[in-house]
Amino acid sequence: MQAKRMFHPFNFFIEKGHRILLFGIISFLLIVCNCNNKSKQNNQEQCSSDLHLAASQGNKSRIRNLIKDGAKVNQRDKDGRTPLHLAAEKGYKDCITILIESGADVNQKDNDDCTPYTIEPFPFLTKQGFTALHLAADKGHASCVQYLIEKGANVNQKNRCGQIPLHLAAKNNHPDCVQYLIEKGSNVNQLDCNEQSPLQLAIAMYLGISMNSKEGIKHLTCIKSLINQGTNLNQLDKRGYAPLHLAIRRDYASCVAILINNKADVNLKDKQGQTPLQLAIEMNNPSYITALIKGGANVNLKDKYGSAPLHAAADQGHSDCISALIKGGACVNQKSDFLGLAPLHRAVLKNNVHCVTALIKGGADVNLQDNNGQTPLHLAMERKYSNCIAILQSNGGKG
Incomplete structure (x- = not known):
């Protein structure tokens, strides 16, 4: 049996322009269906369906008027989506603000508990359980991250892979988000399902960015922020790699130097019994060997x-x-x-x-x-x- 997929109302917060036509059709069908019902309950659903449509269109004045007339801000459509889901999908921050200030539940999930990121451009987000803050951090929208936290978003909320928003901000090279999340209490030593901390995940995702480039500087800034906050430099992940093992395997020279300078254990063995020095030999990197020996490698x-x-x-x-x-x-x-x-x-x-x-x-x-x-x-x-x-x-x- 296929597992249910996780979804959060702010899961649409970052995505822009996807499934517009689909939601237009859904909203239209909801209106048509509701127009055929005469009961008080269905009249309320009609009003709520109008609110869904207004939210999906980013119509602020219409949203205010509907709420003033009694529209239920947490009314769910047939897919379990509230108006907040639809506003978040398009990134209509003003509409989101109005809905939240009017009592919209930021923790409401739809029927499937899934994220919208199951489409091809974002295969890595098909994991379940992403919240709005996960997605804002993942995309590096610092202002959205700040807004969500101010509205009570949990900085240490885990997705189904055990990742908190800090994991995603770190792995996707967003230093402003990393620093803000840390300042607001994100656990720098939180381990995901692969037993990786945000630091380990960031290093594991390093893809040879030039350290002289803007992206390279940003990535190293993320690394430094996590290290300065006291992340465990000797944490072994599920494969048995500490941050130093990962940095050497990724040929991340600047990170190797920083880890050694911050007293990472240069003789720590992975689950295969290899030390960082042995990995440096495997990588055929004499400069790493020299740096490790200077750092105390046996x-x-x-x-x-x-x-x-x-x-x-x-x-x-x-x-x-x-x-x-x-x-x-x-x-x-x-x-x-x-x-x-x-x-x-x-x-x-x-x-x-x-x-x-x-x-x-x-x-x-x-x-x-x-x-x-x-x-x-x-x-x-x-x-x-x-x-x-x-x-x-x-x-x-x-x-």
Whole structure:
């Protein structure tokens, strides 16, 4: 059975110009139907249907007159929508103000409890339970956010995904909304259904914006606002990523620097047992490696497989990362827990002459034996890796 979809009267607050014809037809049909009914109750519904139509058209004077004549501001149409829904759909703020001041229920939901954002341009809003404040924050309408909060909107109201408006303002790059929501008591550590805080969601949604662009500056401002408010920098989401893991994965250099400077745990392991340093190696980013080491990263910390960062760099063929690790104090001859392989053994097994050269240049022992008594040259000769053989022999390798 398909779950019901959530809807709130201000869910239409941001959207403009969609389904105008549909609501015109609905309103017209409601009027026609009501005109055929003579009872007092149906006369009241007729008046309310007129109010729906006036609200959908943004007719302020008509709304005032209908309310003065006794129209019910919370009357629901056949879809459960009040006049406030229709005014909000078109963004008629003056009409919305009149309706609210006349007693319209800002928490009224329609029959389906769904948002209008189930159309193609807004697939991410098909999640259920968005309130007006969610949508205003999502679209970055700071004045609407302020207005809704002044009228009593709950800044920590969660949608079906557990997101509060702050999540949406942060992920969609709206620093003014982020700052205002924080000032009004938004919980910067609120976790959504993916166990992500607004900070984690903002970082996860980063798509390589230039930090010199207007959007880049705005995004970083959101990040700084959340961090300055004391958000948990070491919170692991459902996938096991802390903000620093996410920033490295997104190649968000400015955010990486800010997180390190604000004492994020640089040795924190994700659910796969990877530290930020190991992720930086995976990303082949020597600058992150250097920054993490300066921030206190343990360059010799082994992963769950018993391999140190230098082993990982050798395995992945990242010679520049090898150089950065050695410069940062990595033990060039550290053996893995499995088979006792040193980074040089691993580089030879990958037949990567650049990594072999970087390790030898960094002081690797070319004759170090693994648990089976084999030197790197033994491994190279067994596999007939001629280039590696030549480099090892020229540097005193024995096999």
